[in-house]
C-alpha cells in the first residue's frame with residue numbers, strides 16, 4: 001500500500017482564506033493528500049495569499065525563496081515537491097509570479113479551487129499552470145465538504161462562507177478585482193453545511209463574506225433572502241449555540257439584520273463594522289458610499305436593538321488628501337462610538353486601484369504619526385473594555401485545552417479569550433464564568449459556583 005501524499009497549506013490574511021484553505025484540504029483529501037503542519041515533509045505546498053496587508057507580495061516572494069531551497073533539497077533526495085500559489089495575490093499577480101519565481105508550478109485564483117485536483121495533476125506532469133479565471137460553474141457546488149474527522153480536528157468553532165466578492169469598489173481596495181462581483185450562496189445549501197458541522201460537534205458558526213451583509217441568496221421560497229433572514233434560519237440548526245458574521249458594510253445594514261440582533265439570542269453581541277474614516281470628505285474620496293452621520297445612525301440603531309452590543313471596526317489613516325482636520329474627525333468618531341477593539345492601518349497603495357493613482361499621497365512620517373495617535377485611542381478603549389469585564393459573569397464556549405494543565409481556553413460572547421480551570425470534558429460546552437483577572441492577552445476566570453482560589457465547587461451550607 002502506498003502512503004498518502006502530504007499537503008501543507010499556509011494561510012495568510014483573512015478568515016475567508018482560512019476557510020478556503022480548509023476547503024482546499026477537503027477537496028484534496030479524496031485525491032490521497034493528507035494534511036501536514038510543516039512544509040518540510042510535504043509533497044505539495046500551497047501558499048494561500050492575501051493582498052490586503054502591506055508588503056503582502058514581498059512576503060510571498062520571501063516564502064517562495066525558502067520553498068525553492070526546500071524543493072532543490074527534495075529533488076536531491078529523489079522526491080518531487082509541487083509548489084502552488086493561491087489566494088488574492090495569485091489572482092492579481094499570477095503571471096508575474098510565474099515569471100519571477102520559477103519554483104512555482106501552479107497559480108490558482110480563489111474562484112478555481114474546485115478545479116485543484118486536475119490542475120495539480122497537470123502541474124505534477126511538468127506543466128506550469130495558471131488558472132485565474134472566473135469560471136461559470138459554482139465552485140461551492142463542487143468543492144468537497146469536510147469529513148466528520150476533519151471537522152472534529154478543527155474544533156467547535158467554524159467559518160462558513162455565505163457570500164463572496166464585492167460590487168462596492170472602494171478606491172483603496174483590491175477585492176472587487178480579485179474576488180469578483182458579489183455572489184451569494186443559496187440559503188438551504190448553507191443550512192445543510194451548518195447542519196453537517198453541528199453534527200460533527202461545531203457549536204459556533206461565523207458566516208463570512210467580503211461584504212457579508214450584502215447577502216442576497218435564494219431562499220426555499222425562491223426569493224432573495226437578507227442576511228438577517230438567513231441568520232434566523234441558521235439559528236434553527238440543532239446544536240448551534242452561537243452565531244457571528246463578518247465583514248459588513250455600513251450601507252448594507254438593513255432592518256432585518258438589526259432586528260436579528262434584537263431577536264436572536266444566539267447572535268453574539270459584537271458588530272464588526274468598518275468605517276475607515278470619520279471624515280465625510282475622505283469617505284467620499286474612498287467611494288465608501290456612506291457618510292459619518294449614516295454610520296453613527298446605524299450604530300445607534302444597533303445599540304437600541306441590543307443594548308449590550310460591542311463594536312469593532314477597521315480604519316485607514318493617511319488616505320491621499322487626508323488633512324489634520326479629517327484625521328481629527330476620525331479621532332472624534334472613535335470617541336463617539338467607543339469601540340471594544342479595532343484594526344488600524346496606514347494607507348498603502350494597491351497597484352491597479354484608483355487610490356494608488358491619486359495625486360495627493362501623504363508622506364510616510366505623517367501616516368505613521370497619525371497611525372500611532374489613532375492606535376493609542378483604540379488601545380485606551382480596548383483596555384477599558386477589558387477592565388470592565390472583571391467581576392462580571394459571561395457564558396464561555398470552551399474551545400481547547402489551555403496553556404497549563406487542567407486549564408481550558410474559551411471565548412466570551414465578545415470574542416475575548418478566557419482561561420479557566422475546567423475538565424477537558426467541557427470542550428464544546430458553554431458555561432457561565434466569573435472573570436477574576438485580566439492579562440495582556442487573556443481574561444482569567446472561574447466557573448460560576450466555584451471557588452476563585454481552589455476552583456473547587458462551592459457547596460451550599462446546610463441550613464439551621
Ligand code: SF4
Pocket residue numbers: 166167168169170173174175176210211249
Ligand atoms: S466594501 Fe469592503 S470589500 Fe468591498 S470594495 Fe469596499 S473595502 Fe473592499
